[in-house]
Amino acid sequence: DGGITQSPKYLFRKEGQNVTLSCEQNLNHDAMYWYRQDPGQGLRLIYYSQIVNDFQKGDIAEGYSVSREKKESFPLTVTSAQKNPTAFYLCASSTDSYNQPQHFGDGTRLSIL
């Protein structure tokens, strides 16, 4: 089945460690996105990529990094510089056509030990 796969579902990190969240899509979508969701709040954009080997900062990019080496993959690294990393992280993708909706994966919940 086509879709967006995020892994792992739950992730624990020790303070001072970097951790990488995986996002893979087989929808042949050009654009991919990472969002952060805190309890009881909406989604905030971290990074997005509209084409391979190119990505742009969103509203809350500090403490995060991404890469887009393949069309189907857009991993997010939460670095030790992110002081409050505990959150629910959501990956999304969309076609490159104008005004097309984004479709989401099932998320990764990151917690600090």
Add this chain to the structure above:
Amino acid sequence: GQQLNQSPQSMFIQEGEDVSMNCTSSSIFNTWLWYKQDPGEGPVLLIALYKAGELTSNGRLTAQFGITRKDSFLNISASIPSDVGIYFCAGLNNAGNMLTFGGGTRLMVKP
């Protein structure tokens, strides 16, 4: 950045009742989207609206794109227990590549 004000923040209703929620913005959007999120899952697209004034239905759900392009509402008729979840509105910017989300409406349905 752009802000979307979504209301109400939460609703607790009886099964069978109709529900209405809305979003307003200080900026114009070209597309309005409505998503539903279940606990621990990603948001699922319910309805997409592409033209000012557009009224679109998806089963018991009806959504409208405001004529000013700065607001949208979502109605759910004859609510059932599986309607429970968080509903988000989202607006696509003029470039059509960035979403701004409302804060969500948490819906609880009493059987």
